[in-house]
Amino acid sequence: MKSNYKLHFIIFYILSYGIFSFSSTKFTPYLSEIGYSAFQRGIILSGYAAATIIMQLLFGILSDRYQTMKKIVVVCLCVYGIASAILFSTQNAAIAVYFVLVSLSGGLLNSCCGLYDTWVLGCCEEIRRNLSFIKAFGSIGWAVGSMAASYIISLYSYRGLGISIIIITVLSLLNLAVLPDIDRIAEKSKLTADDFKQLMKNRRYVLLILILFLMYSMVIANNCTVIDKMIDLHASDAQISMKWSLQSLLEIPTYLTGAYLLARFSGLKLLRLSSVMLTIQFVLFAMAKNPALIIGGSVLQLFSTPIILVASKMLILEIAPEKLKSSSQLIALSIFTGASSMLIPVVAGFFSERIGFNITLGCVAVLGICSFLLTYPLNKMSSAA
Numbered sequence: 001m002k003s004n005y006k007l008h009f010i011i012f013y014i015l016s017y018g019i020f021s022f023s024s025t026k027f028t029p030y031l032s033e034i035g036y037s038a039f040q041r042g043i044i045l046s047g048y049a050a051a052t053i054i055m056q057l058l059f060g061i062l063s064d065r066y067q068t069m070k071k072i073v074v075v076c077l078c079v080y081g082i083a084s085a086i087l088f089s090t091q092n093a094a095i096a097v098y099f100v101l102v103s104l105s106g107g108l109l110n111s112c113c114g115l116y117d118t119w120v121l122g123c124c125e126e127i128r129r130n131l132s133f134i135k136a137f138g139s140i141g142w143a144v145g146s147m148a149a150s151y152i153i154s155l156y157s158y159r160g161l162g163i164s165i166i167i168i169t170v171l172s173l174l175n176l177a178v179l180p181d182i183d184r185i186a187e188k189s190k191l192t193a194d195d196f197k198q199l200m201k202n203r204r205y206v207l208l209i210l211i212l213f214l215m216y217s218m219v220i221a222n223n224c225t226v227i228d229k230m231i232d233l234h235a236s237d238a239q240i241s242m243k244w245s246l247q248s249l250l251e252i253p254t255y256l257t258g259a260y261l262l263a264r265f266s267g268l269k270l271l272r273l274s275s276v277m278l279t280i281q282f283v284l285f286a287m288a289k290n291p292a293l294i295i296g297g298s299v300l301q302l303f304s305t306p307i308i309l310v311a312s313k314m315l316i317l318e319i320a321p322e323k324l325k326s327s328s329q330l331i332a333l334s335i336f337t338g339a340s341s342m343l344i345p346v347v348a349g350f351f352s353e354r355i356g357f358n359i360t361l362g363c364v365a366v367l368g369i370c371s372f373l374l375t376y377p378l379n380k381m382s383s384a385a
Contacts, residue, residue, distance in 0.1 A: 005179060005180060006127060006130055006134070008175055008178055009120065009127065009134050011175050012175050013116065013134055013135065013137045013138035014137050014140055014144075015175065016077070016112065016116070016141065017138035017140075017142045017145065018141040018142065018144060018145035019080075019084075019145065019164075019168045019169060019172070020109040020112070020142065021141070021143075021145035021146045021149065021244065021248070022148075022164065022165050023087070023088075023109055024106065024109060024223070025149060026153070026161065027041075027102060028045070028223075028227045029227075029231070029237060030088065030158055031044060031045075031102075032231055036098075037353070038352050038353055039346075039350055040095065041224070041228070041345070041349060042345035042346040042347075042348065042350065043099070043346060043349075044095065044098050045102060045106070045224055045341070045345040046341070046342045047099045047100070047103035047106075047107075048102050048103045048105065048107040049106075049339070049341030049343070049345075050103065050107075050338070050342055051103040052106070052107045052334060052337060052338040053334045053335070053338030053339065054334075055076075055107050056110075056111050056330045056331070056337075056338065057331060059076075059111060059115060059330055060327035060331055060334070061327055063115075063122075063182070063330070064324060069122060069181060070176070070179065070181040071181075073176065076108050076112050076115065077108075077112065077169055077173060077176075078173070079104065080104070080108035080112065080169070081169030081170075083101055083104035083108065085162035088159060088161050089158070106341075110337060110341065113138075114329070114333040114337070116138075117135070117309070117313060117329070118182075118329045121329065122182030123180060123182060124180075131258075132256070133256060133258070135255045135258070136251070138255075139251040139255060139306070140248070140249075140252060142244070142248040143246075143248030143249045143252075146248060147245045149161060150241040152164055196324075199328060202319060203381060204319050204378065204381045205320065205332070207377065208312070208315055208319065209335050209336050211271065211374045212308065212312050212336035213335065213336040213340055214368075215275060215278060215304075215336075215368070216336045216340045217340040217364070217367055218278045218281075218365075218367055219278075219305055219308070219340075220341050220344040221282070221364045222281075222282075224345045225349070225360060225361060226243075226294060227243075229285070229288075229294065229357040229358075230243070230291050232357060233288075233290055233291050233294075235291035236291075239295065242295055243295050243298050246298050246301070247301040247305075250299060253302065254303070254307060254310075255310070258306065258310045261307075261310075262310065267311035267312070267318075268315070268375055268378065268382070270311040271308070271311050271312075272372055272375050274307040274308055275371045276368070277304060278300075278303075278304050278365075278367075278368040279366075279369055279372070281298075281300040282362070282364050282365035283362070286357075286361035286362040312332070316328055316332050317329075348360055348364070351363070
């Protein structure tokens with residue numbers, strides 16, 4: 001029966017990440033097509049970062065308090081599908097309308113990615129051990145969805161993309177119905193504000209979040225500033241989709257070998273490797289003179305996002321207390337993904353218009369160096385604990 005759960009989780013990840021890629025990879029091209037500048041796009045995209053922070057904090061607390069993840073995911077998926085369909089069907093609206101719709105769509109898809117992983121971690125040991133393997137199929141869904149999105153737009157425009165999101169959302173919900181909820185904690189104590197205060201007083205936890213914030217800021221810059229540079233270099237929609245698909249496909253081997261990597265190397269060593277590779281990647285992005293070179297630099301995605309997400313979850317699981325196992329994950333995720341998603345599009349968009357994309361991307365590369373150096377004091381804290 002548990003093997004069937006694994007299969008259904010795999011199907012669920014493929015379908016869900018497919019429609020998440022429909023929105024996420026088309027936010028920037030869509031907003032560019034309807035006339036918004038890089039700075040304006042940055043303002044709009046920062047909205048879903050704020051939504052991500054609020055939603056993930058709320059969902060983490062609700063999950064631990066009521067010992068459920070499945071019901072929360074159902075609500076999130078439904079609202080995501082509706083908001084995304086409306087977004088891509090809306091033309092000539094005020095910037096505030098796009099701000100709200102992108103905030104809902106982007107905030108919920110980011111939240112769902114965190115909720116899914118926390119859901120798997122909260123299930124039985126057999127399912128938990130396969131988190132990295134299951135996430136590999138999310139990358140497959142993302143890769144296929146990235147290419148399919150361009151094809152759908154070419155045939156049916158962005159409105160057709162919105163309708164497709166609704167259809168696949170329904171299929172995802174049908175598959176979700178057979179999945180188990182998270183395991184309940186026996187004799188769990190009632191969560192209090194002091195529990196969360198103690199968590200945020202944990203120096204290892206806070207420093208880990210800072211490291212992850214710096215690293216994920218680079219991931220966000222890859223998703224918005226690098227795409228802006230490709231648009232500035234007159235990249236076609238197909239080339240932008242190719243970049244997204246290549247990145248997603250290259251994540252698959254890392255996710256498939258995630259359990260082995262974590263067993264062979266510590267999570268901290270994996271974060272150091274990722275920091276180095278992200279730094280090299282952004283140096284290449286800054287130096288790129290055409291879209292093809294940027295696509296080539298995306299090969300280093302093999303060492304970035306999947307390592308950050310898998311290693312961070314296991315490191316947080318080691319640090320956080322049992323009764324905060326869901327909320328500790330989602331609080332950390334809301335901070336390092338939400339705060340970076342809020343700041344980077346606006347800051348990078350502002351500087352891109354004033355000092356150019358190349359210098360801006362070079363400055364982002366420095367964040368990788370900073371995150372690498374901060375892993376050493378974290379290692380000392382872990383050794384002393």
